[in-house]
Amino acid sequence: MRRKPSIAVHLAACLVLSLPALGQAPSDHSAALEQILNRMDQVAADFHTTEASFVWEQYTRVVNDIDTQKGKIYFRRSGNEIQMAADITEPAAKYVVFAGGKVQMYQPRTNQLTSYDTSKNRAEVESFLVLGFGGGGHAMLKSFDLQYLGTETVDGVDTAKLELVPKSEKARNNIPRILLWIDPQRGVSVQQQLFQPGGDYRLARYDQIKINQKIPDSVFKIKNAERAMLESK
Numbered sequence: 527m528r529r530k531p532s533i534a535v536h537l538a539a540c541l542v543l544s545l546p547a548l549g550q551a552p553s554d555h556s557a558a559l560e561q562i563l564n565r566m567d568q569v570a571a572d573f574h575t576t577e578a579s580f581v582w583e584q585y586t587r588v589v590n591d592i593d594t595q596k597g598k599i600y601f602r603r604s605g606n607e608i609q610m611a612a613d614i615t616e617p618a619a620k621y622v623v624f625a626g627g628k629v630q631m632y633q634p635r636t637n638q639l640t641s642y643d644t645s646k647n648r649a650e651v652e653s654f655l656v657l658g659f660g661g662g663g664h665a666m667l668k669s670f671d672l673q674y675l676g677t678e679t680v681d682g683v684d685t686a687k688l689e690l691v692p693k694s695e696k697a698r699n700n701i702p703r704i705l706l707w708i709d710p711q712r713g714v715s716v717q718q719q720l721f722q723p724g725g726d727y728r729l730a731r732y733d734q735i736k737i738n739q740k741i742p743d744s745v746f747k748i749k750n751a752e753r754a755m756l757e758s759k
Contacts, residue, residue: 563663658715
């Protein structure tokens with residue numbers, strides 16, 4: 527029987543780098559991977575915020591269907607934690623915030639607020655959320671086995687393609703493999719693909735990326751959340 531992904535990993539997936547060419551010798555791949563990880567470490571050391579527009583595509587194999595969502599995503603470092611907010615505008619408005627070990631999702635159409643406590647899986651959730659956005663390159667080695675797959679152009683950007691396989695068996699049961707396309711100039715991800723059991727996957731593309739610009743505190747708070755909670759009582 528097919529196992530359902532945990533809420534923490536599923537939400538983290540919904541939410542959340544001039545290198546040598548393909549065909550290099552393994553030693554050159556190792557050097558290229560180290561170069562990318564070092565660049566991501568540099569970006570992470572100075573990371574404060576990231577803002578980007580996104581297109582998320584969820585492919586479901588059993589019905590051969592792709593569900594597309596569009597919007598903007600925000601990341602910032604607050605103390606020792608990374609916070610995330612996703613403002614989904616298409617096809618239906620939805621707002622998702624990850625902060626303080628909790629994921630909250632507000633759907634204006636139904637005026638519904640849903641909250642999940644991820645404190646027990648916080649490290650796991652953050653390891654997925656910060657992939658390519660504020661997370662250090664070598665820090666990924668704690669949770670993933672990494673492989674450099676060469677270069678690939680994504681929307682006009684020359685990227686380094688990385689494959690990540692979770693070291694945790696529990697994580698692999700939910701997300702067996704991840705592909706990251708990293709812009710080496712900015713040290714951030716411009717595309718991500720998370721593979722799920724049974725042939726399903728989530729493909730995320732990012733553009734209009736802004737790094738270390740001021741993001742209002744209000745972005746990391748659920749819009750109309752208080753009204754939603756009051757009306758739900």
